[in-house]
Amino acid sequence: MNEIKEVMRKAPRNREIINELMKLLGARKVSDKLTDLISYSHDYWPITFQWFLKGEVPSLPDAVVFPDSIQDLIKLVKFANENNIPIYTYGGGSGVLGAAVPEYGGIVVDMKKFRNIEIYPEDMYVEAGAGVNGMALEMFLNRYGFTLGHFPQSLYTSTVGGWISTKAIGQFSVKYGGIEDMLLGLEAVIPPGEHLIIKPDPRAAVGPDLKSLFVESEGLFGIITKAYLKIWPYPEKRILLSYASPDLEDALRSVRKIMISGARPAVIRVYDKVETLKWFYMSKKAKGRVGTIIVIEGNKDLVEAERRIVEDAFSSSIPLGEEPVKYWLKNRFNVREISDYLPLGIIIDTIEVAVGWSNAINLYNDVINAIKSIEGTLIAFAHASHFYPQGVCFYFIFGGLPGKEKGVLEYYNEVWSSVMNAVIKYNGAISHHHGVGRMRSKWIKKSIGESAFNLIKRIKEAIDGKNIMNRGNMVI
Amino acid sequence: MFKDKWVIEAMKGTSLGTKLSALKRFILDKSKIDDLTKCALCPNMCRFACPINIVHARETTSPAGKSRIAYLLRENFIPVNQDNVEPLYYCINCDACSVHCPYSYSVNDLIKPMRSNILSSGIYPSSINALINNLKESKCIYPELKTRVSGSINNEEKIDVLYFPGCIALKYYENEVMGALRIFEKIGFKASLFNKPIDCGYIAYELGIESLFIEIARSLVDELNKFDARFIVSPCPECVYMLREVYPHYKIKVRAKIYHTLEFISNHLDKLDLRISDEATYHDSTTLSIKLDEPELLLDVLSRLGIKVISPVRYGKNSFETASENSILYWVNKDLANEINKERFNELRRFSSKIIVPSYASKKSLEGFGGEVIEIMEFLLKEIEKR
Ligand SMILES: Cc1cc2nc3c(=O)[nH]c(=O)nc-3n(C[C@H](O)[C@H](O)[C@H](O)COP(=O)(O)OP(=O)(O)OC[C@H]3O[C@@H](n4cnc5c(N)ncnc54)[C@H](O)[C@@H]3O)c2cc1C
Ligand code: SF4
Ligand code: SF4
Numbered sequence: 040m041n042e043i044k045e046v047m048r049k050a051p052r053n054r055e056i057i058n059e060l061m062k063l064l065g066a067r068k069v070s071d072k073l074t075d076l077i078s079y080s081h082d083y084w085p086i087t088f089q090w091f092l093k094g095e096v097p098s099l100p101d102a103v104v105f106p107d108s109i110q111d112l113i114k115l116v117k118f119a120n121e122n123n124i125p126i127y128t129y130g131g132g133s134g135v136l137g138a139a140v141p142e143y144g145g146i147v148v149d150m151k152k153f154r155n156i157e158i159y160p161e162d163m164y165v166e167a168g169a170g171v172n173g174m175a176l177e178m179f180l181n182r183y184g185f186t187l188g189h190f191p192q193s194l195y196t197s198t199v200g201g202w203i204s205t206k207a208i209g210q211f212s213v214k215y216g217g218i219e220d221m222l223l224g225l226e227a228v229i230p231p232g233e234h235l236i237i238k239p240d241p242r243a244a245v246g247p248d249l250k251s252l253f254v255e256s257e258g259l260f261g262i263i264t265k266a267y268l269k270i271w272p273y274p275e276k277r278i279l280l281s282y283a284s285p286d287l288e289d290a291l292r293s294v295r296k297i298m299i300s301g302a303r304p305a306v307i308r309v310y311d312k313v314e315t316l317k318w319f320y321m322s323k324k325a326k327g328r329v330g331t332i333i334v335i336e337g338n339k340d341l342v343e344a345e346r347r348i349v350e351d352a353f354s355s356s357i358p359l360g361e362e363p364v365k366y367w368l369k370n371r372f373n374v375r376e377i378s379d380y381l382p383l384g385i386i387i388d389t390i391e392v393a394v395g396w397s398n399a400i401n402l403y404n405d406v407i408n409a410i411k412s413i414e415g416t417l418i419a420f421a422h423a424s425h426f427y428p429q430g431v432c433f434y435f436i437f438g439g440l441p442g443k444e445k446g447v448l449e450y451y452n453e454v455w456s457s458v459m460n461a462v463i464k465y466n467g468a469i470s471h472h473h474g475v476g477r478m479r480s481k482w483i484k485k486s487i488g489e490s491a492f493n494l495i496k497r498i499k500e501a502i503d504g505k506n507i508m509n510r511g512n513m514v515i
Numbered sequence: 516m517f518k519d520k521w522v523i524e525a526m527k528g529t530s531l532g533t534k535l536s537a538l539k540r541f542i543l544d545k546s547k548i549d550d551l552t553k554c555a556l557c558p559n560m561c562r563f564a565c566p567i568n569i570v571h572a573r574e575t576t577s578p579a580g581k582s583r584i585a586y587l588l589r590e591n592f593i594p595v596n597q598d599n600v601e602p603l604y605y606c607i608n609c610d611a612c613s614v615h616c617p618y619s620y621s622v623n624d625l626i627k628p629m630r631s632n633i634l635s636s637g638i639y640p641s642s643i644n645a646l647i648n649n650l651k652e653s654k655c656i657y658p659e660l661k662t663r664v665s666g667s668i669n670n671e672e673k674i675d676v677l678y679f680p681g682c683i684a685l686k687y688y689e690n691e692v693m694g695a696l697r698i699f700e701k702i703g704f705k706a707s708l709f710n711k712p713i714d715c716g717y718i719a720y721e722l723g724i725e726s727l728f729i730e731i732a733r734s735l736v737d738e739l740n741k742f743d744a745r746f747i748v749s750p751c752p753e754c755v756y757m758l759r760e761v762y763p764h765y766k767i768k769v770r771a772k773i774y775h776t777l778e779f780i781s782n783h784l785d786k787l788d789l790r791i792s793d794e795a796t797y798h799d800s801t802t803l804s805i806k807l808d809e810p811e812l813l814l815d816v817l818s819r820l821g822i823k824v825i826s827p828v829r830y831g832k833n834s835f836e837t838a839s840e841n842s843i844l845y846w847v848n849k850d851l852a853n854e855i856n857k858e859r860f861n862e863l864r865r866f867s868s869k870i871i872v873p874s875y876a877s878k879k880s881l882e883g884f885g886g887e888v889i890e891i892m893e894f895l896l897k898e899i900e901k902r
Contacts (some may be wrong), residue, residue, distance in 0.1 A: 043592060061666035072598050078574035083558045091555070091583070105573060132574060133558050151572035170572065174563035182828045195615060196559045316521030351570050357737030373558055373617045378553035383540040411528045417537050440537050 043077060047477075048098040049511060050143040056124060057102050060146070063114050068105045075103045078148040080131055084137040084478060086389045086451050088381055100127065100141040102245050107152035108228075109234055112262055116507075117232030121185030125510035128258040130170065130221040133193040136259045136476025142511040145158070150200050153264055153428060158183055158461070164223055164239055165270050168201030185270040185469065188215025188305070191472075200263045205474040206255035208432075210371060212425045213298075213306035214337065215474065218255045219347045221268045227253065229261030230503045239267030252498070255474055258509040260502050274305075274336035278346050279364035282356035283328035287311055289356070290329045291423065293395055296430045297353040303343040306334035306424075308367070311403070314436075315419035319363045322344040328357070332364045346400065380438060385417060386447050390424060390458045393469035395430040399423075402428055404467045405437055411455040415441035425471065432471040455479075462486075480514040552590070553584035553618060561612035565622075566835050567605050567844065569651050570855045576605035578612045578622040585629040595633055601640045603630045604847045607855070608721045609801040609836035623721065631723025635686075643722075646846040650719050653712070654731045656841060660686050660712040675704035676779075677744035677771060682714050682749030683840055684875035688890070690877070694778070695750070695892040701899065702786040704746075711738055715757040717841055732757070732767050740770050750776045750874050750892060752802035753841055760806070775803060776892055777812045777873055784819055789897050794823040796867040798859065798877050799834035813873050813891065821899075825866040835859050837880035852880075860884040 061067045070076075080096035081087045099126075106112050119126050120496050122301055125145030133140060141147050152184045153168035154177050165187070180186055190199060190209035197207065203225065208217035212509035215221070224239035253263055284290035290309045297304065299301040309331045310318055318332070333349055335342045350358075376387045394402045401446040403421060410419040418438040425432035435458060443448035462469050469486040470479060484492040499506070499515050506515075526534055559579040568577040573695040575584065584602045587593045603626045614619040633639065639647075649658045660682060670804075676699045680692045692708065699706035713735045719728035739747060749755050752775055759773040780787075797813050804810040810831035817824045829835040837859050838844045838852035845852040860881045863870045872878050872887045881888045 043587075072575075072576050073593060074599055074602055075573070076764060077581050077587065077593070078583065088556050092552075094587065127575070129561070131562070131826040149573060154569070154572065172563045172569065175569065178563075178833070181829055182826075193558065193562045195561065294884060313521055313525045313527075317518075317525050320518050320520070372560060372615075373619045377554075377558075378556040378618075379548070382552055383537075383544055383557055385537065386541070413532055414530060416529045417533050418522065418529070420525050440533055440540070442532065442536065 043073070043099070045080070045098050046095050046270050047140065047142055048144065050145075051487045053101045055142060056122075056146065059118065060104060063118055064104060064106065064111055067491050069102060070105075071093070071102045076100055077267050077323060079103050079132075079149070082132045082134040082139040084135055084140070084356040084375055084385065084476070085381075086448065087137065088156055088377055089386060089447055092382065097137065097140045098142050099146065100147040101144045103147045105149050105151060109264060112228040112235060112264065113232045114146070115146070116228050116230055116262070120231040120505055123505050126262070126507050127509055128200070128204070128262050128442070130194045130198035130204070131172065131193070131198040134476060135473050136478040138474055138476035138509070138512055139355075140477055142477065144349070144511070148262060148475050150262065150264075151198065153200075154158055154224065155265070158185065158270070161430070163270055164439045166265060166267050168198045168265050169198060171199045173197050173202070179272060180270060182201070182461060184273050186462065188219060189221060190375065192372060199266050199385065201267070203253055203263055203266055204255070204257050206472060207471040208425055211305040213307050214303045215271065219251070221226040221264060222250055222254065223261055223269060224494065225250050225253060226265045227261040227263045230505070230507060234416045235261065238329040239376065240387065240473070251497050255472070257474055257476065257512055259408040259512060259515060261498055261508060264392055269339075276336065276339040276342050278342050279337040280335070280346070280349060281319070281359040281361070281363040282335040283315075283322070283325045283330065283359055284351045284353070284356040285306040285328060287329050287403060291333050291396070292397055293356065294331070294423075294431075296348055296479060298426050300352070303335050304335040304345055306332065307426055308332050309423045311407075311421050312424050318367055319359065320473065321366065322359050322364055324357050325363070326360060330359070331356070332367050334364060342465075350482055381423070384447075386437050386451055387436070388451070390435045390437070390455065391432055391469040391471045391473055392462045392467050392469060393430060393432045394456070394462065394465055398465040398467065399431050399433075402461060402467060404459045405464075406433070406458050408456055409461055410435070410437050413439070413447055413450065413453050413457060415439040436491055449461075475513045475514065484514055505510065521735055540583075544855060545820070546860075546878070549618055550618065552584055554579060554620055554622065554625050555586040560617065561615040564615050564803045564833065566607060566609065566611070566838065566855050566858075569872055570858050571605065571851055574621035575602045578637070581605065581622055581626050589629060591741055595636075595638055597638060597640055600630070600638060602635050603641065603845070604640055604843050605846050605851075607836055607838045609656050610805045611801055611836060612833070614805060614832045627721070628724045631725065634723060639769050640847055642847045643843075646718065647722075647724070650714070650724075650727055650731070652733060655682050655712050655714040657682060657686055657712070671706070673743045673860060674698070674707045674809065675745050676706040677709050677747045677752060678706050678744045679709045679739070679747050679749040681749055681754045681875065681881055684713065684750060685710060685712060686877050687879055690869070691893045692888060694896040696785075698747070698892055698895055698899070702783040707742065709739065709742070713738060715754040717753045717757050718843065720757065721843055722760060725897065728857070729765055729767070732762055732765065736767050736769055742771075744771045745775055746779065747771045748774045748776055748779045750890060752800045752874055753876070756806050772788060775807065775809070775873070777803070777816055778809065780891070780895070781816050784816060787895065787899065789895070789898055790821045792821060793869070794867055795869040795871050796825045796879065797830070797871045798827070798837070798852065798863055798873070799830050800873050800877055801832075801834050803873055804834055806830050817871060826862050827866050829862065835864045837864065837877055837891040839875055839876035839880045856880040857884055860886070
């Protein structure tokens, strides 16, 4: 019989807390069963699934709790604070950088019991518990004639609390924005055990914007319990367009035109020549070119106006109609890469970054060349899928099969380093929407600068002096 | 056009050695990757549809969570004991996961072999002791279920419809079951009731106790085949699924043609000549909508009757199944089963205080929270009798 091995554990096991927690919350809401400890030892950080196949996990918590009320959380945070026990908040566990890994053991708090949903149709917002599943929320809103407009590829598996904590963004971001654009207010329980309420206002200029503190905070400042998010009427009309442009530069130039015109199609995705072959496989004209798909949706008069702007911006490209867009719409949640390739020893991961227009092409070329030049790389390609008047998000995908002389971890870190360094060189953001977690922490200071990093540390110290919340994350 | 051509393009500029070793792995190993492993590595893309995941709200009992535990057990990374196997029983065998899975997997199907292997070595949650004993001793999920429902049981006579209510209906809904016979008569079919307390073997099958399932199925079919009936009609989607889809795989043959009541009634609805000016919502059973691939049947029948039907959030193939007494979960954790049922009831209740359901199992699960929960045949009979 093999034993479960912990690869990243940084603190000795604490077997005492379970009894205390049972007294505090009741036995039903607490577990230290091996199966639960394993289930909460990881998120969806790809490298850790390579370990999983060998019966290894990043780090087991000492206990898992399943609170269902603010009172539970207040008691829990007070207890953890008094006893200096780390707390790791868990949503859907779809984070891809190890941000939810209980590196120092302690308590994992599963927030999925916070799943109340209430729509305020007149004021056009929804109140959603932090543990509400993304697709459950969208289905609910659709039934009442609304949409959130937030469609991360992890929609089916991630939670509202996780979205805020990682600054998630969806495939329809050009129109609806990222989660930060949807967030009106929130509630949280923060150390040493207080209930914080930031009410939903259309806009408020009443002191610093506290809700922003929680955006991409990865559980460092407290446990988000609910969020108030903007909603939209379910789109009246949808237009699907696609194009083949001679090269990436040309396609990006067209998108830039759209962005600075003020038009906001919901979806714009520009694939490099490699990925174009995947998504435009049905179109001969796309071969050797750069494919773009566009979805325009919303009010029927506005979408017609936006269509004209898009058609004008892409006038020098070949229009390819609705088919590629329909194909993408049908397959966009079809996630199978890790399941298909990891058992073969092929490690697959994605790295999303943001960069200004002026450096976009250089960054793209440097990153692809850098990844391909690393021994062990099998594939590397990219698309751009979130756009701003100022720049673009590139989403790089790589796969590698390192030989015997180089371990998977060494190869993996080498690729990540090369990409992070290239982004820093072009003054880009090392993450556009996945966050920092444990994977990116060593580059955070270099990316945002010493002064900004120190300010985050000071804020963290002020809120959570004992560093119980997500201890070890972002190396703060 | 070859869909995966892009992969060749994506590999351009990478080392030949890497490409060759990848090719070798593809050729030698790709077919060896089993479904359970793939599911264990998935980011839980079907979890939003899984009633257990939504209500229990824990990673361990989420769809991929269960597959991960099954994988670790299978590979001997964790010991086989009652605690470690318990998550494999947190399933209502609804197949909702399969609808959204990129591989169309049902987690229930993936973990069943593990459940079965371990169970045969005598290790299973002690909470299902009673269930297993019942199945072994009385070939039914209930120990005390005796033939109580009276009716015209005459297996000498040639009949059109043998009405096979299933164990939940026999246990709880004696009067309603008898009422259904009147509807068959009304649409011109001579009907008789099958009131022997024999299970269809569904739970034994889902638990993975194959020998017990086969024993139950055979004794049921022996009894059913004694009747000279053209059709067997059942209000229980699980019974229909077993008799029609599963038994043939085991070469257990039922002579009559098998229908769910909705399928049967839908074919003869016009004969009832009913126009009902009512408003109601409805609950779809996933056994009917997914396993038997009839996602719109209940909605269609209700609409054809003229009822103003208000769809809930989750219906058809996206329906949210209840944890009825013929689900494994009910026997493992009744509190959680009740929570799931309450969740579903509350959703339906948002849309109407009248909830029409396609089976007595659903009726039993949704009753007791308030509101009116009415099985479709029972509903029809009431309307007929109003006239
Ligand atoms: C297949 C796949 C596709 C993806 N696609 C996208 C995409 O399109 N866009 C995108 O932005 N991301 C994407 N992601 C990444 C991931 O889904 C997001 O980061 C998501 O927001 C994580 O949510 P979660 O609920 O799973 O959080 P978790 O992984 O559970 O947690 C993430 C972080 O948030 C913290 N946290 C979670 N809940 C709370 C809470 N209530 N209070 C305080 N802290 C909390 C955790 O401690 C952790 O630090 C994808 C991931 C996968 C696996
Ligand atoms: S069969 Fe149903 S209960 Fe079981 S894992 Fe799938 S969706 Fe969940
Ligand atoms: S059933 Fe399919 S979608 Fe669900 S977890 Fe398994 S592989 Fe993923």
